[in-house]
Amino acid sequence: MAGGRPRAFDSDEALDRALEMFWRQGYEGTGIADLAKAMGINPPSLYNAFGNKQVLFQKVLDHYADGPARYIREAFEQPTARAAIEQLLHGAADATTDPDHPRGCLTVQGGLACAPASAGARDELATRRAAGETALRARLEQARAEGELPDDADPDGLARYFSTIYQGLAVQAAGGASREQLHKVVDFAMCVWPSQTSI
Structure with missing residues (x-):
């Protein structure tokens, strides 16, 4: 061996x-x-x-996306934007508190603080987080175009909001928050979803 x-x-x-x-x-x-x-x-x-x-780290991130973080891809397969985001956030609450893995999220915590020599890893993680927010924005823009969201909804602001909640769940989990506490946060977060009767 x-x-x-x-x-x-x-x-x-x-x-x-x-x-x-x-x-x-x-x-x-x-x-x-x-x-x-x-x-x-x-x-x-x-x-x-x-x-x-650094190359190994990129392969690990891809492996992570296909493994512990596959709930992200599955969430985007939901038929509505609201269902997709709700499943994404509840999935994050479960994944970041999974007792079979370290707490938190690799893409949020893996390289927030790096020396200059490790800037490539930090930038790779930032790029992946930005791509996630871009995907959320596109889904929300589609929802507005299809009438799921009112015409005055702000896909950009909502995408940033839900991305912030998503990343915050990982930070809270790493700090010891329970799964139940995080699911409650998600329920509160979804209360901002624009209704069709909003003016």
């Missing part, structure tokens, strides 16, 4: 272990030696299979 044969490991399992490390310790706090040990491979094999630390 330690003989250094290339690819003599399960790639998905190795990514799971790297994900756990980055999620617990953040990008800055996770070193190559930590990653190699957690993934059960030596550093040369890690570089050969996954590239450098």
Whole structure:
């Protein structure tokens, strides 16, 4: 097992272990030696299979999107914008308090504080968060065009609001808030949904 044969490991399992490390310790706090040990491979094999630390981090983020954060994609499959956002936020409340994973959200907490040398990881996370807000805005604009939202609704403001709630849930979860408390926050947050009778 330690003989250094290339690819003599399960790639998905190795990514799971790297994900756990980055999620617990953040990008800055996770070193190559930590990653190699957690993934059960030596550093040369890690570089050969996954590239450098930043490339590995990007692969971990993609793995995260397909795994613990797949609820995001599933939420956007809902037939209405309101159902999509409600499922997204309740999904975040569940995911960020899942006892099988570290608390919080990798994309929110993974690289908020980074040294200049790690700016690439911080920027990658910021780009992914911005893409999420853009997707929300597009869904809300579609909802307004289709009559689900009133004509005077503000898709841009709503997208920023719900993105802020979404990220705040992760921060609250990391700080120890319970799943029940976070679901209550979501219920309050949805109270701002514009009604068709608004003027």
